[in-house]
Amino acid sequence: MEQEELPVENPPTGAELYAEYAELRAENPVSRNEGEPWRVARYEDVRHVLKAHADFSSEVSQRMQEDEDRTPTMLFTDPPAHDRLRALVSRAFTPRQVAAQETQIEERCERLMLNLASKSRGDLITEFAAPLPVGVVATMLGVEDGDFVQFKHWSDTIFTNIGEILIGTPSEAAVQAGGEMSAYFLERIGRLRQTPGSHLLSDLVYVETAEGHLTDGELLMFCFLLLIAGNETTTSLIVGCVRIFHDRPDLFDRLKLSPDLIPGFIEETLRYHSPFRATLRKARRNLHLGGQDIREGDLILPLIASANRDDRVFDSADRFIFNRQPNPHLAFGLGIHSCLGATLARMEGRLAVESMLRHLDGLSLCDPEMPELDGFGAPASVGVELRPSG
Numbered sequence: 001m002e003q004e005e006l007p008v009e010n011p012p013t014g015a016e017l018y019a020e021y022a023e024l025r026a027e028n029p030v031s032r033n034e035g036e037p038w039r040v041a042r043y044e045d046v047r048h049v050l051k052a053h054a055d056f057s058s059e060v061s062q063r064m065q066e067d068e069d070r071t072p073t074m075l076f077t078d079p080p081a082h083d084r085l086r087a088l089v090s091r092a093f094t095p096r097q098v099a100a101q102e103t104q105i106e107e108r109c110e111r112l113m114l115n116l117a118s119k120s121r122g123d124l125i126t127e128f129a130a131p132l133p134v135g136v137v138a139t140m141l142g143v144e145d146g147d148f149v150q151f152k153h154w155s156d157t158i159f160t161n162i163g164e165i166l167i168g169t170p171s172e173a174a175v176q177a178g179g180e181m182s183a184y185f186l187e188r189i190g191r192l193r194q195t196p197g198s199h200l201l202s203d204l205v206y207v208e209t210a211e212g213h214l215t216d217g218e219l220l221m222f223c224f225l226l227l228i229a230g231n232e233t234t235t236s237l238i239v240g241c242v243r244i245f246h247d248r249p250d251l252f253d254r255l256k257l258s259p260d261l262i263p264g265f266i267e268e269t270l271r272y273h274s275p276f277r278a279t280l281r282k283a284r285r286n287l288h289l290g291g292q293d294i295r296e297g298d299l300i301l302p303l304i305a306s307a308n309r310d311d312r313v314f315d316s317a318d319r320f321i322f323n324r325q326p327n328p329h330l331a332f333g334l335g336i337h338s339c340l341g342a343t344l345a346r347m348e349g350r351l352a353v354e355s356m357l358r359h360l361d362g363l364s365l366c367d368p369e370m371p372e373l374d375g376f377g378a379p380a381s382v383g384v385e386l387r388p389s390g
């Protein structure tokens, strides 16, 4: 029997997405469609929701709460449980420990970019922007080279199903990948308790404060959290940089001449093409926000990408100003859940751009109209035309 084809809704392009956000900020700063979470569009309201954790809970994942065996990740936990996890994990995530990874990340960028820059056309995602952060997280977790392909497969399978994993029913493939990855890391955590290694996971096994040690379940959840929080976001940041280079080849030349401008360029890319488009909260009580009555238990979607284009805060918010000062964007969130990997992500972004500038005279997108984001993450494939430097 012939199957009827279902209509497929194309994800919005950047222009469509940001036009919709502009309309929300102007007309409906806090609004919702029937049966969906409240969308919060203006900067000040998004900032407030992120900061006021006593009113807006991060315990949004129904599945996590229903499943008693599951240790919640810090991203979906409120104080006091969050305070304990964050205090323990932060100890192994200091600027000094991040800086110590620079050489290894630079070498990884160099290897991937040399390969990509050897041709005139390539896939930015599969050949550079995805393997880079997955490799960085794998190194942090002590995954050996021989296990890398397996780890990348788990990571891809889990991330493509992340929405369902958090608030729905995950696919069989995702359940299987999750089970295999849990068994792999539990075995490694057991070995690390006998013999320490020299990577973040090992540091976390041994970290001890007045809060005590991390349990096996908490360590395992942290492995999953790094996959969820650290990979697709960093991939999207690199794609954002390349979108800018496509639109503004003059900036590529400018950064080549003045690499000291790269950190400011990365900050503006984080604002302009926010990789973490929105996060989720749940109202802890009946409250008032942006003229709306929110009921206890309602879900709320602070639209970080919209806040970052709010011209109440950013002059000419829809213009990319590579040396914008100040730039108080919310791309890494704010308050108690603000991104723990921000220093690392900024470094990965900088090193990725430096390697492009070293090996290329420019690069452009094959399809400039591609969607801004695909579901929760970066597109699976982004064709680029490359102009290797002579």
Ligand code: HEM
Residues within 6 Å of the ligand: 050, 058, 074, 075, 076, 086, 137, 225, 226, 229, 230, 231, 233, 234, 237, 274, 275, 276, 279, 280, 330, 331, 332, 333, 334, 336, 337, 338, 339, 340, 341, 342, 344, 345
């Ligand atoms: C450009 C890249 C990145 C962006 C834009 C980003 C953005 C964010 C945002 C917005 C949050 C807060 C979410 C919320 O409040 O609900 C967050 C939390 C977090 N991020 Fe990132 N992130 C990036 C890269 C990374 C990396 C590379 C890592 C680690 C390898 C990481 C680890 C974390 C962790 C552990 C949390 C949870 C913090 C907590 O709950 O206390 N992130 N990130």
